[in-house]
Amino acid sequence: TPTIFSATFLAISTALLVFMVAVIAGLVLYPSLPQLIASLTSAEILFAIQLSLITSAISTALCIIIAVPVAYAMTRFSFPGKSLANVVVNLPLSLPPLVAGVALLIFFGPSLVGTVLRASGIDIVYTVTAIVVAQFFVNVPYMIRITRSAFETINPRYEHVARTLGCSDWGAFRQVTLPLATQGLVAGLVITWSKSIGEFGAVLLLAGATTMKTETLPIAVYLNISTGELNEAIAASVILIGIALVSL
Amino acid sequence: TPTIFSATFLAISTALLVFMVAVIAGLVLYPSLPQLIASLTSAEILFAIQLSLITSAISTALCIIIAVPVAYAMTRFSFPGKSLANVVVNLPLSLPPLVAGVALLIFFGPSLVGTVLRASGIDIVYTVTAIVVAQFFVNVPYMIRITRSAFETINPRYEHVARTLGCSDWGAFRQVTLPLATQGLVAGLVITWSKSIGEFGAVLLLAGATTMKTETLPIAVYLNISTGELNEAIAASVILIGIALVSL
Amino acid sequence: MLQITELSKTLGSFALKGVSLSIADGEYFIILGPTGAGKTILLETIAGIHAPDAGSITMDGHEISRMEPKERGVGMVYQDYMLFPHLTVEENIGFGLKQRSIDPAAIRKQVGEAAEMLGIGHLLERYPGTLSGGEQQRAAIARALVIKPRILLLDEPLSALDVTTRERLRRELVLIHRRTKITIIHITHHFEDLFALAERAAVMQNGTVVQVGTPEEIFKRPHTEFIANFTGMENLIRGISTVHDTEASIDLGRITVTALTDIEGEVVVGIRPEEVIISAGPIASGARNSYRGVITDIRPNGMFSWVTIDIGEPLTGVLTPQSLATMNLAVGENVYATFKASAVHVFAA
Amino acid sequence: MLQITELSKTLGSFALKGVSLSIADGEYFIILGPTGAGKTILLETIAGIHAPDAGSITMDGHEISRMEPKERGVGMVYQDYMLFPHLTVEENIGFGLKQRSIDPAAIRKQVGEAAEMLGIGHLLERYPGTLSGGEQQRAAIARALVIKPRILLLDEPLSALDVTTRERLRRELVLIHRRTKITIIHITHHFEDLFALAERAAVMQNGTVVQVGTPEEIFKRPHTEFIANFTGMENLIRGISTVHDTEASIDLGRITVTALTDIEGEVVVGIRPEEVIISAGPIASGARNSYRGVITDIRPNGMFSWVTIDIGEPLTGVLTPQSLATMNLAVGENVYATFKASAVHVFAA
Numbered sequence A, B: 001t002p003t004i005f006s007a008t009f010l011a012i013s014t015a016l017l018v019f020m021v022a023v024i025a026g027l028v029l030y031p032s033l034p035q036l037i038a039s040l041t042s043a044e045i046l047f048a049i050q051l052s053l054i055t056s057a058i059s060t061a062l063c064i065i066i067a068v069p070v071a072y073a074m075t076r077f078s079f080p081g082k083s084l085a086n087v088v089v090n091l092p093l094s095l096p097p098l099v100a101g102v103a104l105l106i107f108f109g110p111s112l113v114g115t116v117l118r119a120s121g122i123d124i125v126y127t128v129t130a131i132v133v134a135q136f137f138v139n140v141p142y143m144i145r146i147t148r149s150a151f152e153t154i155n156p157r158y159e160h161v162a163r164t165l166g167c168s169d170w171g172a173f174r175q176v177t178l179p180l181a182t183q184g185l186v187a188g189l190v191i192t193w194s195k196s197i198g199e200f201g202a203v204l205l206l207a208g209a210t211t212m213k214t215e216t217l218p219i220a221v222y223l224n225i226s227t228g229e230l231n232e233a234i235a236a237s238v239i240l241i242g243i244a245l246v247s248l
Numbered sequence C, D: 001m002l003q004i005t006e007l008s009k010t011l012g013s014f015a016l017k018g019v020s021l022s023i024a025d026g027e028y029f030i031i032l033g034p035t036g037a038g039k040t041i042l043l044e045t046i047a048g049i050h051a052p053d054a055g056s057i058t059m060d061g062h063e064i065s066r067m068e069p070k071e072r073g074v075g076m077v078y079q080d081y082m083l084f085p086h087l088t089v090e091e092n093i094g095f096g097l098k099q100r101s102i103d104p105a106a107i108r109k110q111v112g113e114a115a116e117m118l119g120i121g122h123l124l125e126r127y128p129g130t131l132s133g134g135e136q137q138r139a140a141i142a143r144a145l146v147i148k149p150r151i152l153l154l155d156e157p158l159s160a161l162d163v164t165t166r167e168r169l170r171r172e173l174v175l176i177h178r179r180t181k182i183t184i185i186h187i188t189h190h191f192e193d194l195f196a197l198a199e200r201a202a203v204m205q206n207g208t209v210v211q212v213g214t215p216e217e218i219f220k221r222p223h224t225e226f227i228a229n230f231t232g233m234e235n236l237i238r239g240i241s242t243v244h245d246t247e248a249s250i251d252l253g254r255i256t257v258t259a260l261t262d263i264e265g266e267v268v269v270g271i272r273p274e275e276v277i278i279s280a281g282p283i284a285s286g287a288r289n290s291y292r293g294v295i296t297d298i299r300p301n302g303m304f305s306w307v308t309i310d311i312g313e314p315l316t317g318v319l320t321p322q323s324l325a326t327m328n329l330a331v332g333e334n335v336y337a338t339f340k341a342s343a344v345h346v347f348a349a
Helices: A004-029 A033-040 A043-076 A082-094 A097-108 A112-119 A128-152 A156-164 A169-198 A201-207 A217-226 A230-246 B004-029 B033-040 B043-076 B082-094 B097-108 B112-119 B128-152 B156-164 B169-198 B201-207 B217-226 B230-246 C039-047 C089-099 C104-117 C133-145 C163-180 C191-197 C215-220 C225-230 C321-327 D039-047 D089-099 D104-117 D133-145 D163-180 D191-197 D215-220 D225-230 D321-327
Strands: C002-011 C014-023 C028-032 C054-059 C074-078 C151-155 C183-188 C200-205 C208-213 C236-244 C247-251 C256-259 C265-270 C277-279 C289-300 C305-310 C314-319 C334-339 C345-348 D002-011 D014-023 D028-032 D054-059 D074-078 D151-155 D183-188 D200-205 D208-213 D237-244 D247-251 D256-259 D265-270 D277-279 D289-300 D305-310 D314-319 D334-339 D345-348
Touching: A004 A230, A004 B043, A004 B082, A004 B097, A004 B128, A004 B169, A033 A230, A043 A082, A043 A128, A043 A169, A043 A217, A043 A230, A043 B004, A082 A128, A082 B004, A082 B169, A082 B230, A097 A112, A097 A128, A097 A201, A097 B004, A097 B217, A097 B230, A128 A169, A128 A201, A128 B004, A156 A169, A156 D039, A156 D074, A169 A217, A169 A230, A169 B004, A169 B082, A201 A217, A201 B217, A217 A230, A217 B097, A217 B201, A230 B082, A230 B097, B004 B230, B033 B230, B043 B082, B043 B128, B043 B169, B043 B217, B043 B230, B082 B128, B097 B112, B097 B128, B097 B201, B128 B169, B128 B201, B156 B169, B156 C039, B156 C074, B169 B217, B169 B230, B201 B217, B217 B230, C002 C039, C014 C039, C014 C054, C014 C200, C014 C208, C028 C039, C028 C191, C039 C074, C039 C151, C039 C183, C074 C133, C089 C104, C089 C133, C104 C133, C133 C151, C133 C163, C163 C183, C163 C191, C183 C191, C191 C215, C191 D289, C200 C215, C200 C225, C208 C215, C208 C225, C225 C236, C225 C265, C225 C345, C277 C314, C289 C314, C289 D191, C314 C321, D002 D039, D014 D039, D014 D054, D014 D200, D014 D208, D028 D039, D028 D191, D039 D074, D039 D151, D039 D183, D074 D133, D089 D104, D089 D133, D104 D133, D133 D151, D133 D163, D163 D183, D163 D191, D183 D191, D191 D215, D200 D215, D200 D225, D208 D215, D208 D225, D225 D265, D225 D345, D277 D314, D289 D314, D314 D321
Parallel strands: C028 C183, C028 C200, C074 C151, C151 C183, D028 D183, D028 D200, D074 D151, D151 D183
Antiparallel strands: C002 C014, C002 C054, C200 C208, C236 C247, C236 C265, C247 C256, C265 C345, C277 C334, C289 C305, C289 C334, C305 C314, D002 D014, D002 D054, D200 D208, D237 D247, D237 D265, D247 D256, D265 D345, D277 D334, D289 D305, D289 D334, D305 D314
């Protein structure tokens, strides 16, 4: 038996949902199907798909390799400066990726580090490597957070028992903690991968938007909107929507 | 007593933290202090600050007004299509904001709705209103999620007791649930506000990047990087870093 | 009188299935049952939190099952207190009166009286989070009583409290009931509450009422093996029952016992340890069952000792350390175990 | 022999403060104490999970407090089982043997034997999540035993189990101890475990050991009011003690009792309900304290009844329903309450 109260709240919910569905469905349905298929199979979009898959796979792998030890250390070890470390790994979570991009651009560009790197023949700015670096920098804090909460839900007593049964600390981590965290790690992997593929601001600034060179899917959306190629932009968007749906 | 295991994990953590601090601190310290102050007080940056504060305040308010009833309905009521509604409000969380921007651009631009709106004199694309709409669309799912978890931690028995004591359902919500959710709502407000100020992709596409017109802080970063005005871009970035620190 | 007729309600994995009960005005009625029996749903459906799927609830003949909770005149107290944490104890107790737009001075007075009755008059300025469990539960009871409900619904009100506080609050519930003459429906899974509090009680299992009666009836004549087990029956043994006239011989394999039952065939018998009389020699009494056996185990357990006697079947009795010492009993000694035919509880297996 | 000397360790809000204990080989040693007493930290420091802040732990004279857990020869069993959920019961029990790189066939054999001893031989293929609490705890005990530790550390191993399972597993712990002759240190907050299991026991409070002795010593001669209360002492009354020779007269206000103590001045006396003998007439006995009084309350409590007698002070005793019926007692009747001088436990107030 609905009251005025529940009816009002449900009506607002319905209105919002209809608006959201209309906006997203409107995008997908805007081009005709043949147009959409033609755009999806154009050389530019195929290049963007390939580049996005490769860079996001590499940056996601890097995120996991770094996030697991960092998250474990922050969950189980006590060390001086732990609360400061906490702030540092959480700060990028509320930092706009665009700002991370500017910071990386300065760091690998005109800064001392960038100058030294270039002198040794390593130039990152406006390259494909820059895409991976930008995706890694923006997403590693998310991966750390998810991995950490996976470790935090594992009772340390499992490790205690494993150690009395003959494990070293590394053995207990590898044989007990890591298998128990698998589900959380997989969830983190999917989210990080999906965020890497969708990363725009940081990639735009550090890797630039060069057609058929640093053109990931979001960069393809941006470039095609800029040049008025609405169908190509929509095609790239539809793929990104599909990835978002899969990673839900 | 550190073992090889804990020493390795701590070393990786330290390396990551040093890298992150170096990148962000490098940005802040790149310009000289007088240069930074001059850029911070330039007419363009002051305009961007003002526009960001106004648009983010309006979009955050809208987010709360909508998110509270939706989150409450999704927490307490059972209705047909609830699991579908769940997918719809969660989808934008993993959707790149840039894609949301394209979808909004189509919706308020060449689509049927946009055409009807323009015929009635309402043109949203490339206006200041577009900034608010883009921020709202991208952030309302976050606000719903945070508000929802605030409501979910409140035992419904509080409402049951309030209702036996003489409250209507609306009275129990207003006098018991809402006050108990305050902390969660404030946290959501801060996060949503900070994300609104930092929103780039969706704003870029729906509101465009017009100097001194739709120039929010992230758009200012983008415009000044494009024109090579590194100091102004850094000034806008420093403000965004400050906001991120405050909202931690 | 509260009359519940064929009430059914499914909510998630919990369900009520055709529950009927009538509870008289002023009665202290306990509903006993294990977790998941549907006790809380029943209480919340009486309160009006849930609308029943089927069946009716009437109060003095008027149907109330579609009324809003606030119109039903019920007070609700949960195990976990549910005091509003953002309000002081005074504001919590006065919450219901404030909804009735009563003048603040009158609210103050009534809140003070209710708080005094529950011995928490000195805590009115405090916030619930700063109180002990017992104090919080007192405040929750005061909050429910101050609106003068016709029925007070208590959902495991003592379960979250430590033993001493529970014991004390249990006694106070008796006093409150005597003083206010309010109808109380009290849910519990502790059968101790039954003896200390209930005038009548119902036992619930899997969403249905399986027995209604006085606490003595339920404890002494449990209708099912489940109730017997639940109320602490030990010595459950399988056997075959043969009925002659008013009594039955039950063959347990090694021994045969006499019981008062008309159940034939495969049965389970239960004998409460405290109904087994243990004596050094045979005793002259009206008890129909008396067996010689060897003590196989004596387990002290603080307040009393369990004594297991092998009379063909192992039979457990209970003695105070005092009696044990007086009778000078030890493992390996021969004793007699005696119990009345009426002490043999028989259930169809 | 395990010797713990002046062991201190602070961990978050819990702390051990200068704990010393010696536990003989093959002893069943119980550590009793309320939540937060530091019992688990003590056990985990013995196991080598935490390095002590100060003090030493020696095994047969060798310092072990800096050794890795795996080198100490301890087995650990927690209240919440801590079976690895991603491994089968067989893999769980064999986990420790696998670390020792033992040949799979030998592991299989030893796991099978340990599982048989604990009656879970039929569950080896299952995953822990599909087992009952009692089965899980059996598997956890088997996992700890199969590595043949010198010391088995049990952290409230029975607390998470239902009453019946707890009782059964408690008996099995006795059998396991008899059969394996292993040293067991068992933490609990149930004093029932003390009687059923312990050869010796220590009571902990706030990170320190407050009493060490046999269960009987702790139950009958608690060193402090805290221990008395914790072990279920009732009838706690304040008074003034005056010592004459080997005994004391304690003035409780309305009555004076005789006790065996050398504590003078303000005291608290405690008398366990089961040490109060209740009789219809005066009894001839060596007991020094005997008072006539009126029964003010009889509270049945399932297994036994509490009887409160006003002898100037309210005094509670305990009787089985059987005795109650035999003696035909009721509220308002005059009876005698008698207790020995040695039954009066005296603590400085």
